[in-house]
Amino acid sequence: MDARLPPMIKDSALTALVAAALGVFIVGFKTIDVGTGGPVFDYQLVDLAIAVVTIFFGRLGLQLASVGLKWPAFVLGIALGAVGAAPLKLPSTFLHWFIVLAGIVIILRTIWPWANEAMAKARHSPRGANYGRNFVKFFGAGLLVAAVLMPFMPFADQKTMDLAVLILTYVMLGWGLNIVVGLAGLLDLGYVAFYAVGAYAYALLSTQHGLGFWTVLPLAGMMAAAFGLVLGFPVLRLRGDYLAIVTLGFGEIIRLVLLNWVDLSNGPAGIGGIPGPTLFGAVFAETAPAGKTTFAEMAGIPFSANQRLIYLYYIILLLALVTNLFTQRVRRLPVGRAWEALREDETACKALGINPTNTKLTAFTVGAMFAGFAGSFFAAKQRFISPESFTFIESAIILAIVVLGGMGSQIGVVLAAVLLIGLPEWFRDLGAYRMVVFGLAMVLIMAFRPRGLIAHREPSVRLHPVRAGP
Amino acid sequence: MTPSREEGAALIEVEHLTMRFGGLVAVDDVSFSARPREITAIIGPNGAGKTTVFNCITGFYKPTIGRLTLHGEPDYLLERMLGHEIGQKARVARTFQNIRLFPGMTVLENLLVAQHNKLMRASGMSVFGLLGLARYRIAEAAAIDKARVWLERIRLLADADRPAGELPYGAQRRLEIARAMCTDPRLLCLDEPAAGLNPRESAELNDLLVSIRDLDGVGVLLIEHDMSVVMTISNHVVVLDYGRKIAEGNPQEIRNDPAVIRAYLGTEGDADA
Numbered sequence: 218m219d220a221r222l223p224p225m226i227k228d229s230a231l232t233a234l235v236a237a238a239l240g241v242f243i244v245g246f247k248t249i250d251v252g253t254g255g256p257v258f259d260y261q262l263v264d265l266a267i268a269v270v271t272i273f274f275g276r277l278g279l280q281l282a283s284v285g286l287k288w289p290a291f292v293l294g295i296a297l298g299a300v301g302a303a304p305l306k307l308p309s310t311f312l313h314w315f316i317v318l319a320g321i322v323i324i325l326r327t328i329w330p331w332a333n334e335a336m337a338k339a340r341h342s343p344r345g346a347n348y349g350r351n352f353v354k355f356f357g358a359g360l361l362v363a364a365v366l367m368p369f370m371p372f373a374d375q376k377t378m379d380l381a382v383l384i385l386t387y388v389m390l391g392w393g394l395n396i397v398v399g400l401a402g403l404l405d406l407g408y409v410a411f412y413a414v415g416a417y418a419y420a421l422l423s424t425q426h427g428l429g430f431w432t433v434l435p436l437a438g439m440m441a442a443a444f445g446l447v448l449g450f451p452v453l454r455l456r457g458d459y460l461a462i463v464t465l466g467f468g469e470i471i472r473l474v475l476l477n478w479v480d481l482s483n484g485p486a487g488i489g490g491i492p493g494p495t496l497f498g499a500v501f502a503e504t505a506p507a508g509k510t511t512f513a514e515m516a517g518i519p520f521s522a523n524q525r526l527i528y529l530y531y532i533i534l535l536l537a538l539v540t541n542l543f544t545q546r547v548r549r550l551p552v553g554r555a556w557e558a559l560r561e562d563e564t565a566c567k568a569l570g571i572n573p574t575n576t577k578l579t580a581f582t583v584g585a586m587f588a589g590f591a592g593s594f595f596a597a598k599q600r601f602i603s604p605e606s607f608t609f610i611e612s613a614i615i616l617a618i619v620v621l622g623g624m625g626s627q628i629g630v631v632l633a634a635v636l637l638i639g640l641p642e643w644f645r646d647l648g649a650y651r652m653v654v655f656g657l658a659m660v661l662i663m664a665f666r667p668r669g670l671i672a673h674r675e676p677s678v679r680l681h682p683v684r685a686g687p
Numbered sequence: 688m689t690p691s692r693e694e695g696a697a698l699i700e701v702e703h704l705t706m707r708f709g710g711l712v713a714v715d716d717v718s719f720s721a722r723p724r725e726i727t728a729i730i731g732p733n734g735a736g737k738t739t740v741f742n743c744i745t746g747f748y749k750p751t752i753g754r755l756t757l758h759g760e761p762d763y764l765l766e767r768m769l770g771h772e773i774g775q776k777a778r779v780a781r782t783f784q785n786i787r788l789f790p791g792m793t794v795l796e797n798l799l800v801a802q803h804n805k806l807m808r809a810s811g812m813s814v815f816g817l818l819g820l821a822r823y824r825i826a827e828a829a830a831i832d833k834a835r836v837w838l839e840r841i842r843l844l845a846d847a848d849r850p851a852g853e854l855p856y857g858a859q860r861r862l863e864i865a866r867a868m869c870t871d872p873r874l875l876c877l878d879e880p881a882a883g884l885n886p887r888e889s890a891e892l893n894d895l896l897v898s899i900r901d902l903d904g905v906g907v908l909l910i911e912h913d914m915s916v917v918m919t920i921s922n923h924v925v926v927l928d929y930g931r932k933i934a935e936g937n938p939q940e941i942r943n944d945p946a947v948i949r950a951y952l953g954t955e956g957d958a959d960a
Contacts, residue, residue: 546817551799551806554792558800561789568745568781569870570774571803676793678827680835680847 225280233273240265264308271297271316278323287327294323353673357628364534368527378526382533382598384638386591389537391618391630393587396544398616399625400553401580402560403453404461406612407468410448411441411585413475413607415592420488420602421481430494430597434590441589442582444471449581453574456563468612475604487603493525494532494597501525529598536594540587541627547583549677556580557625557677614638621662623669632670636662697758698723698906699744699765699779699874704753706739713739715930716752721874721923726900726907728917730941731927732950737910738784740927741876744908745781746770759873775804780872782863784879784910790852794843794862797851798834799827801869806830837865841895857888861895868899874906875899881913889913893920918942926950 245265248256274297281290301316367373367381390412397405418437422428428436452463475482482488493501499512503520512528513520547553555576558566563573596602618637622629641655662670697720706714714736721727729737742748744755746768755765763777773779789797799806809826838844841861846854851862860880867875880896881889897920899905911917917924917938924941926934928950934941941947 543817550810550817550823551803552810554796554800555803555807557792557796558789558803561791562787564747565783565787565789566800567747567770568774568783568787569801569803569866570771570776570778570780571800572771572775674791674850676848677796678799678831679793680795680831680838680844 219286221284221286225277225284228280229273229276232276233269236272237265237269240268244268261308264312267307267312268315271312271319275319275323278319279326282323282327287331290323290327294320294327296320297323353628353671353675360628360631361538368530375523375526378523378530380639380642382526382530383642384634385530385533385537386595386598387615387618387634387638388631389533389540389591389594390588390615391622391634392537392540392544392627393584393591394615394619395622395625395627395630396547396556396587397580397584398619400544400548400560401556401577403577403581404457405464405581405584406461406609406616407464407466407471408584408588408615409607409609409611410468410471411445411588412592412595412611413471413604414441414444414585415589416596416602416606417475417482417488417592418589419593419596420491423492423597424488424490430492430593434593437593438586438589441592442586445582445585446578449578449585453577453581465609465612468609472604472607475607482604485603485605487601487605488596489601491596491600491602493600494528494594496528501528529594533591533594533598536590540590543583543587544627552576552579554677617659621659621669623666623671623673625674626669626671629669629671633662696722699908700754700756700758701740701744702754702756704740704743704755705751706736706743706748706753707751712930714743714750714927717927717930717932719925719932719935721906721908723873723906724900724904725922726896726909726920727923727925728909728911728921729925729927730911730917734929735927736930737927738878739930741781741878741908741910744773745779745876746773757874774870774872778871778873779876780867780870780874781876782860782867782878782880784882786856786859786863788851788859788863788866791850793848794838794851794854795831795834795847797862797866798837798869799830801866802830802833805871833869837869840898841865857884860884860888860892864895864899868903868905872905874908876908878910879912880909881911881916884913886915889916892916896920 244261246258246260246262249259251257274293278290278293278297281287281293298317298320301313301318301320305313307313364385368378373381390408394405394408397403397408415437418440419430419433422433422436423430448464448467452460452467455463476485478484495501495509496512497515498509499515500506500509501512501524503511503513505511505514511520512524544553548557555566555571556579558569558571559573559576559580566573566576595606599606614637618630618633621637622631622633636658637655640658666672700720702718704714704717705712717736717740719727729740731737739748743750743753744765746765747770750766753766757763757765757777757779759777763773765773765777765779768777789800792800806823806826810823811820835844835847838847841858841864843854843858843862843865846858851859854862860883864875864877864880867877877896881892884892893916896907896909896916900907900920909917909921921938924934924936924938925932926941926944926947933950934944934947936944
């Protein structure tokens with residue numbers, strides 16, 4: 218017998234003892250209300266015993282794995298999984314799940330170092346690096362094709378299209394914020410403020426001055442950019458945490474102004490009746506207002522509510538792609554490199570004669586502009602906006618998308634947006650537990666990919682061309 | 688001020704430089720000058736105020752008293768300029784005691800960031816660049832060529848596409864010097880470039896600095912503890928102790944200066960110790 222085994226068994230027994238002591242009151246018995254005559258206890262000691270035994274073996278398995286006894290740990294994990302999955306007559310189904318989960322945790326703990334090592338080796342071999350690069354490239358191209366074809370897929374019903382538009386809005390916001398946070402390294406917690414500026418710019422200009430979506434879109438972008446410039450000028454001399462706090466404050470100020478300046482924004486009641494975007498003057502509705510034609514009439518096809526959604530989908534896809542192409546392009550320009558250099562070391566930038574204030578200001582302003590575009594799209598899609606839509610949690614979600622995706626990674630933002638926006642929608646059936654899934658996804662990403670889903674950074678320029686893929 | 692040299696050809700003139708931090712006088716009435724195509728070393732024990740002098744020259748500190756003139760067409764009064772303007776307009780470049788590269792960016796990108804202002808003009812504040820005009824592409828190709836020349840000189844050509852943070856320590860030191868040189872400086876300030884280098888790397892550094900002086904014609908200000916570097920390559924040495932200048936002269940004079948020996952080199956009088 219291995220000399221390492223007795224202390225492990227002792228430790229596992231102790232763990233089981235603690236679990237038993239804690240569990241006896243929680244699982245061991247429960248009171249049943251029988252109406253009169255005080256509490257009656259229902260003893261569940263068998264449940265407790267099974268849970269404690271599982272905990273004993275679970276702890277043992279984790280310890281085996283941690284000292285490197287991989288095979289015993291692996292076998293124990295498999296055994297636990299098999300016991301849990303076997304059609305035994307356990308008192309509750311929860312216990313089945315509990316035992317299976319214990320087995321899975323042990324197996325993961327056992328293979329994690331192996332997998333990690335293999336991944337690290339693959340990443341550092343030139344072939345592996347190439348493979349990763351090609352994967353990202355082809356994956357991106359595949360995603361684009363899928364996104365373009367998506368509205369014509371059989372599964373693209375109204376609900377799916379709605380969700381797709383929502384996800385793409387966040388992808389665009391993520392790509393916009395990526396310029397500020399991912400490239401320039403400015404932690405902006407008030408990004409939603411510029412989104413609100415864009416949304417209100419379109420809402421007000423369209424409902425009060427009758428301007429169309431395509432006219433207002435650039436105006437909204439410019440207006441948000443102007444706000445970015447004005448807000449950025451005083452605050453961008455701050456660094457890191459201080460900047461984050463001030464931007465957080467500005468985000469709230471914009472929202473509070475919208476809430477309280479009733480003459481301008483109609484306050485908490487919001488602005489309704491915002492016209493949707495038109496296609497060459499044609500509106501997407503069943504009946505056109507006076508002097509306009511509907512898209513269905515123009516195209517000579519029967520009206521369907523989906524047409525509007527598909528049109529919105531392509532608009533946001535286009536806007537998001539413009540954001541992406543702009544970022545890809547600007548990264549290869551001196552200003553983009555200066556943004557990244559600023560993120561890496563501001564002092565060194567100054568020593569090289571780069572004006573840090575101007576450089577930060579451009580990043581902040583450009584990021585705000587894209588938020589403005591997205592905002593006016595949001596207003597046109599929702600047809601109703603109120604300050605409710607622009608709370609801090611929106612900024613937090615957009616930031617989470619950028620950070621979880623991998624700072625600076627374009628594909629990462631897409632994956633994170635699908636995960637963070639899509640998951641809670643798909644798991645609506647789980648009811649109250651869906652936010653637990655959301656939280657779990659975030660914790661898992663940060664635990665296993667601390668630098669984000671895609672941490673690979675493609676250089677903006679290469680001296681030596683990359684050899685062809687594997 | 689400098690009896691051993693004729694006046695009038697100075698590249699940078701430091702006059703009565705004083706820097707106080709609260710009650711602490713880090714630099715006390717220091718005056719010296721450095722000439723183009725020369726290596727001027729500033730030496731002194733730890734805490735003598737060498738790096739503070741550098742920080743004043745490169746705009747990281749505003750001197751309490753003193754005038755810092757960079758001669759040229761026109762003359763620049765460095766103490767009146769903002770930090771980044773000193774690099775951009777007066778063309779004073781520096782390196783740092785603790786290396787400050789852009790670790791996540793590649794070696795080549797580090798050298799391109801150094802040419803930021805030139806490329807920014809060529810890209811028409813990014814407008815031409817975004818449109819993909821030839822003017823910017825030509826400027827970028829020229830910048831890459833310049834980077835390639837420097838990568839050959841510091842023997843890092845093969846590592847051009849690696850992240851700078853992955854390079855070994857000595858290579859990072861060389862890269863930081865190359866990056867400073869890519870800004871086309873007139874004055875290069877090096878803060879302990881030989882710190883942490885082994886004797887072979889240190890000898891290579893000597894050759895690099897001599898070539899920067901003789902081939903590129905740049906004036907070099909050098910803070911260094913490694914006497915094998917200082918005594919071999921400097922034309923002129925300024926010695927600081929407790930914030931004051933205690934001696935100035937060519938290496939031979941410094942080696943034999945009793946005040947320097949007392950303050951810095953120890954009592955044996957062995958300058959190579």
